Amino acid sequence: MKELYRSWLISFYTIFSKELKRFLRIWLQTLFPPAITMALYFVIFGGVIGSRVGSMEGHDYVSYIAPGIIMMSIITNSYNNVVSSFFGAKFQRHIEEMLVSPTPNGVILAGYVCGGICRGALVGMIVTAVASCFTNIDIQHIGIAITVVLLTAALFAICGFINAIFAKKFDDISVIPTFVLAPLTYLGGIFYSVNLLPPFWKDLSHINPILYMVNALRYSFIGVSDVNIYFSIGMMVISIIVLFFICLICMHKSVGLRS
């Protein structure tokens, strides 16, 4: 049994390190663009528009939007890392290298998800460094910040994996990020507090899961949140567990993987 676990650990490490190497090798496509894009957000929304907006919930506008922008980059990058890598492996058929081996489905999934978490977290750190050039970043609850970043990255890495499983062509991997993730992210209270919205839109915003993640990170940074952060963390944990098992069921049924 010990031998078996050791063998799974080697398989996991192989997939994980393969993923790390992949996104580090193409850093100009994976790590650099978020830094530039987010710097532009800080310049435009922080420097140009933010000075006219004034304070938000008692904090200057740049400090208020910084956690949301960091969260946006984490969501996008953890999702994209897994969806593009796993679909690429399916498209080029080198996924077969893993499928013919005794590597269990759970180990394959864990390897890809951890790769996505790493990219999400690394981009999050880069964007935080960029943000610190525009505002004073003083994280009030570091433990909560780390927890929220890792859980969010894990959740969206799993979502990316599900997307890649069902994707049959390249169009299919851009539909969800463009038509679902982007609107939910922008309407998830990154640039504003939902308390400013009319009651109907405020209530509607509460069915947006990204609102909870953005606010949880905002709470860890500046101590302000529109939602209960423990509820947010609980929901993330439950979602991760449910989606992880959905992935395993799909893999067990060979959905999108085998004829």
Place this chain on the structure above:
Amino acid sequence: MNALDIKSLKKTYTNGTNALKGINLQVAQGDFFGLLGPNGAGKSTIIGIVSSLIRKTSGSVKIFNTDIDENFPLAKSFIGITPQEINFNQFETVEDIVLNQAGFYGMPKNLAKERLNELLKKLRLEDKRKEVSRNLSGGMKRRLMIARALVHKPRLLLLDEPTAGVDIEIRHSIWSFLEELNNHGTTIILTTHNLEEVEILCKNIGIINSGLLIEDTSLRGLLSQLDSESYILDLENEVTESQIADFPELKTIDKHQIEININKKDKSLNTLFLKLSDKGIAIRSMRNKNNRLEKLFLDLVSPT
């Protein structure tokens, strides 16, 4: 013990295609088995099911007595596969591709590196270990796929068209390598359209057509089914029509070449050569007009 034991294997794809209609096939441990058939006959479907890339509809598959329905991970650990199409990551190096495959089989890094060195040397890819795989030639890509399939020392090697698009020299070196591998105990199942390859390498042969196994015999047994064979004879001297007038089975190609079609039941080559010698016809060399298996294969798979 059988390396592969397939019983009543059926596969119906979602589009309704009946790729396999109840295949029974046994491949003994240590065999070099050729699985032949026309395009779309079901060869790759069998390979796919055995290697887990395709799900079977019904039937049973055992690999070294391990049923894939009971313990597929263990069954998979016995297999190495070289698929028909190039399926490695085109952006990874030769070294990474082989080492990653070892990792998927749970091999510790130091053992994997030893095995990598051994395989790259044997397959003449040593100087390409740091090369990105998309920059390799067609022959090198094929050899890389063989190295990848062998890194975990599989007991059963599945080769789907391993020498497709490979030049003669490399093809022969791959054949020698595979023969050596088989001599050391690895069971090999080869699917190919190259009948010369089959005749050189395989001990036993299965022919599959329209999802059914229509022949399962030894190479010798299959060849014994040949009633007649055609040969081309290269002659020492020019031949005249009068010299071969008494031989209805002979046909002149040109002044230095004749074709003979000999019925193995009626006549032996010895008798014919003696008669030709009596007529003053000296033979310099002789070769089969077609590959011997080709006629048999076409007879077996052509629609009646």
